[in-house]
Amino acid sequence: MEFDLRTLPKDGRYKILSSCVTPRPIAWVTSCAPDGAANAAPYSFFNVLGDDPPTVALGLLPNGEGGLKDTAANIRATGEFVVNLVDEAHGEAMNLTCIDAPPEVDELQLAGLQAAPSVTVAPPRIRTAPVSFECRALHVLETGPSQCAVIGEVLYAHVRDEFILDAGRLHIDAPAMRLIARLHGSGWYSRQTDTFQMVRPRWSELTDGERSGTSR
Template sequence: MDFDMRALPKASRYKILGSCVTPRPIAWVTSLSVDGVANAAPYSFFNVLGDDPPTIALGLLAHAELRLKDTAANIRARGEFVVNLVDEAHAEAMNLTCIDAPPEIDEFVLAGLEPAASVAVAPPRIASAPVSFECRSLHLIETGPRQIAVIAEVLHAHIRDEFVLDAENHYIDSPGMRLIARLHGSGWYSRQSATFQMKRPVWGRLRGRE
């Protein structure tokens, strides 16, 4: 079946995208308002774009109240934020920060999260998160009414010691982090409990089989 995405209502477009593009990593974004109020909110329209410089992309949809989401407003005002990754242990706290709280509410306090000072940016990171990326925005692109795509450079990475297998060679225990991801539909998430590996093909070896 074909769907004309231009003709569908907003909710239907979201259902199709969210149901088909899975699993999606979760960026638990911490930011600061112009008044210094800390904000934490999860976003699953998120991924890595490149490594020179290290670059991530973040999609921030419009607020239901027809305004910018607090995260988008904070990033636009300050140009800095932290992406914290979410493991199973933080799932409930992350879910609590999805709440439609007013801008003056500090989600660190609401969810019982301990802030930790960042090195290169003003917004705090989540101290207990398995990974935190301090980011500075490179480009803010308005892709629709109050919908913003953020392209940002990762300035500093924090990885909890128990997940660093070899610091010199930067070997990271990715399975050990037990990160979760967003799936289809409201409230559905996945664990990294079932994986498989395929080696990347090499053209020279493939040609040698002829």
Template sequence: MEFDFEMLAADDRYKLLTSTIVPRPIAWITTVSKNGIRNAAPFSFFNAMSKTPPILAVGIQANASGGMKDSAHNILDTGEFVVNLVAHAVAEAMNITSVEAPSEVDEIALAGLDTLPSVKIFPPRLAASPVVFECKLHTPIEVAKNQLIVLGEIVHAHIDDALILDAEKCYVDTPALHLIGRMHGRGWYSTTDDHFQMERPASFAYGRTKT
């Protein structure tokens, strides 16, 4: 079946994208508004984009009424945000913070989450997250009305001590993170506990023929 993305409605494009680009890591973003109200919300249009500088990209869609989401407003207003990765143990709390609540609602309190202070930026990090990235806004890209792609530069990272295999070599016990990702449709998630390994080819000699 062929799909002409230039002709499809936005909701249909969204369904195709989210049903096929799976699993998607989740950026559980914490921000603080210019009025001091804390916000937490999960976003699965998210990944790491660069090591120099260390850049994360997060796509923040418009809200149900077509307006800009609080997370996007707060990032544009303050230039700071925290990306907390989501462990399976806190999936329920993450889901609570996905609610489209009024701007004056503190979703961190709503979900009963504890926070810890960040080191280099003002928004707090979530204590339950095994991996946290403190980010400063690098480049905002408004790709459509009230729809933002945020490029954030990581300025500090927090990783649970129990998950570090070798601090000097920056080796992390990735399977022990027990992170979850977004799958197809509404409410479907995956774990990262089922995995396999393949070694990359060591080298390739152009023009070599089999004998």
């Protein structure tokens, strides 16, 4: 079946995209309003873009009234944010920060989370998150009415000590983090409990094998 997204209503377009692009990592974003009020909210239109400089991308949709979400307004005003990653242990707290609370509500306090000061940016990080990336906005692109894409440079990373296998070689025990991801439909998430590995092929090895086969 084919779908013309140019003619589908907004909720239909969202269903197609969110049902097909899965699983999606979750950016649990902490930000600050210009007056210093903290905000925390999760976003699954998120991923890493590159490493020179290290960059991440956030897709921020409008709020229920069609205006900017607090996270988008804060990033536009201050240019700073922190991406905290979400593990199974923080699933319920993360879900609580999805709430449609008014701007003056501190979701960190609401969810019983401990804030910790960042090193390079004003917004706090979530102290108990497995990973936190301190970021500054490089670009805020308006992609639609009250919808924007934020390209952020990662300035500083916090990884909990128990997930470091070899600090010198920067080896991190990713499976031990037990990160969760967003899936299709309302309220569906996945765990990283069923994985498999495929080694990336090398052209030189492939062509060497073909030449060896030909010589026989």
